[in-house]
Amino acid sequence: MDSVHDMGGMDGFGKVEAEVNEPPFHAPWEGRVLAMQRAMGYAGAWHIDHSRFAQEKLPPVTYLSASYYQRWALAMENNVIERGYASPEELKAGHAQTPGKSLPRKLTPDVVGAGLSRSSFYRQQQGPQKFKPGDRVRTRNIHPKTHTRLPRYARDKVGVVEMCHGCHMYPDSVAADRGDNPQWLYTVVFTSQELWGPDADPTIKISIDAFEPYLDPA
Amino acid sequence: MAGHDHDHDHHDHDHEHGSELSETQLRVRALETVLTEKGYIDPAALDAIIEAYETKIGPRNGSVVVARAWTDPAFKKALLEDATKAVASMGHMSRVGDHLVAVENTSQRHNMIVCTLCSCYPWEVLGLPPVWYKSAPYRSRAVKDPRGVLNDFGIALPKDTEVRVWDSTAETRFIVLPMRPAGTEGWSEEKLADLVTRDSMIGTGLPLNPAQTDSKVK
Structure with missing residues (x-):
């Protein structure tokens, strides 16, 4: 969806300000939010693309004014409610009123190592690889109302395939609850002039990782 | 803290922020309880x-990987070919998932990593991303004005150096292999790892030089 999370190329946000000796968390609740997200993911309550989509669906003003972990918390509440893991009344009351749904597994202290490991996104290939490194491609001009990983600044642009990363689960499909629908994944590199016009600095190149359905031959 | 006005603004901001946080704390606690x-x-x-x-x-996980690549040409080759496999062979950290790619800085090319759509970052090798990495200023500008972003970090590259920005739009994760600083011939891996800052592995910084080791900052 075309919302404010898709920030590449926007102006006006100001300088990047780094904090010296930044701690992992700025308040204990931030750690709880991160850990809950990991635990619910491990349990199979939802996929990382559902978490991303839930954040993207926050009202733009909320997205921009909330802190990072506040966004995570708001998105998690929405996923919990929309997927029927708890009711709004329960979250408001701060207590469960009915037993939980059954989930595939539960993250317990003895398996925390597994909860910290990233799972693989490789999936069985569904068809032949359409592009190879060196091929010129044009990204599609798509504007789905649902989750996509093709950023606006790189739509309808010509680039060159640089790497193929194999066949991955397809976020656009996963976030819409339409299954893994595996797709070939490529690194596609663009010149800055292609993305930002003839006055752009010619020494800059930008790449995205693009799923095959985002690409046509060019 | 400059003048009176600034202090005053800052105080108001803290106050507002504080009350938001307590509401967030309560909501996060309610969510965890439910x-x-x-x-x-x-x-x-x-x-x-x-x-x-x-x-x-x-x-530190990533610093050790970089230091090994600086001292062991076979490891460096393996890292650039398949970073997931190379890092796993070191056995000092949890699994990186299947999708780590290392990109090498040279005197001709400087690499920089961003996630314009959310906050994708190689957690296993770099830990949790800093707030600036997840912020609107970085996400919006890194793909359009990477030299300007580098200026915010106090870095001015030669005008003819290619700047390559990698937008992490899928599950591939990138780590920059920075250039080994001059004057470190014969250094041990452990001593070299002390030169490798987090930002040098994101591409918004350079490794420390030998004279800077005592004042290592992020």
């Missing part, structure tokens, strides 16, 4: 996850 009572999560596992990110999973 998810625990429903049987989905175990608070002791959350404690263990938080502890791991506070004490074990940080940029």
Whole structure:
């Protein structure tokens, strides 16, 4: 969806300000939010693309004014409610009123190592690889109302395939609850002039990782 | 803290921020209680996850990988060919998932990593991303004005150096292999690792030079 999370190329946000000796968390609740997200993911309550989509669906003003972990918390509440893991009344009351749904597994202290490991996104290939490194491609001009990983600044642009990363689960499909629908994944590199016009600095190149359905031959 | 006006603004901001936080704290606590009572999560596992990110999973993991690549040409070759496999062969950290790519800085090319759509970052090798990495200023500008962003970090590259920006739009994760600083011939891996800052592995910084080791900052 075309919302404010898709920030590449926007102006006006100001300088990047780094904090010296930044701690992992700025308040204990931030750690709880991160850990809950990991635990619910491990349990199979939802996929990382559902978490991303839930954040993207926050009202733009909320997205921009909330802190990072506040966004995570708001998105998690929405996923919990929309997927029927708890009711709004329960979250408001701060207590469960009915037993939980059954989930595939539960993250317990003895398996925390597994909860910290990233799972693989490789999936069985569904068809032949359409592009190879060196091929010129044009990204599609798509504007789905649902989750996509093709950023606006790189739509309808010509680039060159640089790497193929194999066949991955397809976020656009996963976030819409339409299954893994595996797709070939490529690194596609663009010149800055292609993305930002003839006055752009010619020494800059930008790449995205693009799923095959985002690409046509060019 | 410059003048009176600034202090005043800052105070108001803190005050506002403080009351938002307490509402967030309450909501996060309610969410954790409900998810625990429903049987989905175990608070002791959350404690263990938080502890791991506070004490074990940080940029030192990546620094050790870079230092090894600086001293062992066979390892460097393996790292650039398949970073997942190379890092796994070191056995000092949890699995990186299947999708790590290392990109090498040279005198001709400087690499920089961003996630314009959310906050994708190689957690296993760099720990949790800093706030600036997840912020609107970085996400919006890195793909359009990377030299300007580097200026914010106090870095001015030669005008003819190619700047390559990698937007992490899928599950591939990138780590920059920075250039080994001059004057470090014969240094041990451990001593070299002290030169490798987090930002040098994101591409918004350079490794420390030997004279700077005593004043290492992020």
